[in-house]
Amino acid sequence: MTNAPVPPQRLLFVCLGNICRSPAAEGVFLHLVKQRDLDDHFLVDSAGTGGWHVGRPADQRMQAAAKRRGIDLPSRARQLDLGDLEQFDLILTMDADNLLAVQNLAREAGERATAQVRPMLSYARRHQLSEVPDPYYGGEDGFEDVLDLLEDACEGLLEELSPRA
Ligand code: 4NP
Numbered sequence: 001m002t003n004a005p006v007p008p009q010r011l012l013f014v015c016l017g018n019i020c021r022s023p024a025a026e027g028v029f030l031h032l033v034k035q036r037d038l039d040d041h042f043l044v045d046s047a048g049t050g051g052w053h054v055g056r057p058a059d060q061r062m063q064a065a066a067k068r069r070g071i072d073l074p075s076r077a078r079q080l081d082l083g084d085l086e087q088f089d090l091i092l093t094m095d096a097d098n099l100l101a102v103q104n105l106a107r108e109a110g111e112r113a114t115a116q117v118r119p120m121l122s123y124a125r126r127h128q129l130s131e132v133p134d135p136y137y138g139g140e141d142g143f144e145d146v147l148d149l150l151e152d153a154c155e156g157l158l159e160e161l162s163p164r165a
Contacts, residue, residue: 082108092120
């Protein structure tokens with residue numbers, strides 16, 4: 001008997017503007033997935049709870065910091081919507097405000113909302129913070145700190161979700 005193909009796990013990273021933290025999370029996760037040849041196992045996207053930056057690429061400062069680590073951030077900003085709660089298996093939020101916004105949307109969607117919702121840093125193993133700080137109004141260091149946190153959390157997340165041999 002042959003094994004039926006396993007559908008990819010659908011992950012959505014969410015922050016406020018979808019130009020700094022969640023595109024970085026998406027890029028870091030995709031980078032790890034490619035390194036481990038697990039591309040077929042995951043469908044990854046990101047979105048913002050706010051719509052101010054819809055259509056824009058990731059913030060230049062975030063892109064530059066990621067590039068220094070060899071990571072591309074290909075995403076264009078879009079706003080989270082009700083359908084995301086049906087279409088994704090797992091939604092990962094960067095801070096407590098994002099978590100609340102997603103939970104409120106899930107309440108609105110009722111039984112149609114099948115996605116699990118988890119704070120991104122619940123998967124971090126080397127850091128104790130519970131939120132990824134918003135780097136938008138800060139200096140260069142903030143973008144590096146975001147990437148340190150996201151690399152840690154993405155490794156933990158991938159470890160948890162990776163297919164077992
Ligand atoms: P993000 O950062 O939520 O990580 O994308 C922000 C980007 C833009 C704004 C706030 C946070 N803004 O106020 O425009």
